Amino acid sequence: MSRPASNDLIPAILAAVAAAPAGLTFGEITTALGEKTVRRTLQYRLQRLVETGELRMSGNRRSARYTIAAPRQDGPAPPAEVVPISPTGRAALDYVRQPVAARTPVGYDRAFLEAYRPNETFYLAAGERERLARIGAHEGDAAPAGTYAKRILDRLLIDLAWNSSRLEGNTYSLLDTRRLIDFGQEAEGRAHREAQMILNHKDAIEFLVQSADDIGFNRYTILNLHALLANNLLADPQAVGRLRHIAVGIERSVFHPLETPQLIEECFDQLLASAEAITDPFEQAFFVMAQLPYLQPFDDVNKRVSRLAANIPLVRANLAPLSFTDVPDDLYAQAMLAVYERQETDLLKDVFLWAYERSAARYAAVRQSVGEPDPFRLRHRQALRDLISQVIRRGLGRVEAADYIRAQAQVLVEPETREQLVEVAETELLALHEGNFARYQIRPSQYVAWRKIWDA
The missing domain is CATH 1.10.10.10 (Winged helix-like DNA-binding domain superfamily/Winged helix DNA-binding domain)
Structure with missing residues (x-):
């Protein structure tokens, strides 16, 4: 042919x-x-x-x-009907679609958490876990924790920040999100709160990926994850990264979360212990997606914390991340209502299984176009990031930058790799342009000021 x-x-x-x-x-x-x-x-x-x-x-x-496959729609997520729904999930969906007045008010039931026995109780069936493992795995699974997420970080930042924010009603488009993350440009006519939400996601995702060896289902990780996601968004600044001391309600729901701080803390610690004890990464991810919002341990931002926390076991195991690509926002909200009001997880599981397949397919495609990472750059990623950002922040020209990099290499790495670090850092500087400087956490104004000096 x-x-x-x-x-x-x-x-x-x-x-x-x-x-x-x-x-x-x-x-x-x-x-x-x-x-x-x-x-x-x-x-x-x-x-x-x-x-x-x-x-x-x-x-x-x-x-x-x-x-x-069915053509993907641009703009808003596809309608809920694109997600296959199980019979039990359909029953839960029919219930939560009733008017609020027709649904029975309920409170937090601790038995929902206590009935779960890690590695004995499963929300995901064995066949479902095996299928997710097949579609989420890739070559290089034995690499250090977080290696794969670091490899696709630029793509993951945009995908997850946009989709998770969209599920909260954020009106930024995908292009708006990219401009904000890459260049710090807020979309015209949008509330500053929406930009803050997306930038908070960026910081939280970078925290998970860059701290892959340290993160887990523990207070350090989850409290700091909340602090990053809730930064500058809560009425009480002291509530950022702190367990809830006040009563809260769920909009358009008859569910009443716990109100006693002591019980919230006890259940929070029990939830983390159970999550950390689970050995299957997908079961861990789904467990925290269901149980953490049900507890509502924070004043706000609980679902955002749960969505990013669901990626903790995936990042640690070098599996394809869950970016919630194309998840219908109305169906996700209804699935959470089913958990709140009926302790019913099947509808949320339907969404989770479909969403992970979409995400895994997306990052499988990304892998085909991304070359193998340079092991040296990967190992010295933070040192390189610090070097480049300091050159820009200090406004160093070419001669001063070369001297600074060589001096820093003397203290940052072992003697046999100093020349390589200098070479890689100088190569990175020469490759900088307006479309890639954001990875060094540099503001546009800093880059523009430095560029004038560098080009002179």
């Missing part, structure tokens, strides 16, 4: 996959299109089709299989 023209490649891919109900592997698609098809070009086209929702990707990189 002759090689398709570049403009015809996407229709040819879709036609080939559509003709195979069971889907095709990368090699089978190559054969269908012709042996002269450029491998890299085909990878980019497949990645694009997965990201736009025209193809669905399942399995890991080498055994990935592509099938036709």
Whole structure:
């Protein structure tokens, strides 16, 4: 078969996959299109089709299989009907869709937490956990904790910050979010609170990824995660990173959370102990997604904490992260109402399983276009970040920067790697431009001021 023209490649891919109900592997698609098809070009086209929702990707990189999927919608998340709902989930959904006056008021039931026995009780069935493990795994699973998340951090920051904020009613678009995170530019006509919410997500995600060796289901991690997500958003600044001392209500719900601070603290510690004891990372993720918002341990921002905390075991195990891509906001809210009012987790599980498959497919596509990370850069990531940011903040020109980097290398690394650190740092400086300086936590004004000195 002759090689398709570049403009015809996407229709040819879709036609080939559509003709195979069971889907095709990368090699089978190559054969269908012709042996002269450029491998890299085909990878980019497949990645694009997965990201736009025209193809669905399942399995890991080498055994990935592509099938036709429903087209992804731009803008708002797709309607709730795109998520397959189990019979028990449907019953819960029908209940919470009733008017508030038709639903029975309930309070927090500690038995919901106490009945759970780590590694004996399971919200996710064995087959569901095995399937998630297959689609979330990738080469390099034995690497240090957080290696994979660091590799895709730039993409993860945008995806997770936007989707988690969207589930809270944030009106920033994906492009608005990218501009805010990359350049610090707030969207016109939007409340400052929305920008703060997204930037807080960025800080919280970086905390989880950069502290992968230290994070866990413990007070240090969860309290600091709340502090980062709630920064500058709570009426009481002292409530940031602190367990709740006040009564709270849930909007459009008949659920009444605990009010006694001592009981909140006891249940919080019990919840963390149970979560940390769970050995399966997906069961851990789902457990905290259900139990933490049900307890409402903080004045506000509880669901945001639970969504990012669900990524803790995934980051630690180098699994594909859960970024809540395309999750319908109304269905997620209703699934949480089912947990609050009926202690029913099946609807939330339906959302979780669908969401993880979407996220895993997205990052499987990302992996095809991201080269293998440089081990030296990975090992000295923080040192490089500090060096570059200091050069910019100090407004150093080329000569002063070279002297500063060489002097710092004397104290930052062992003698045999000093020259390599100097070379890598100088290469990073030469590659800086307006589209990539945000990773060094530099404000646009700082970059512009430094750039004038550097170019002079």
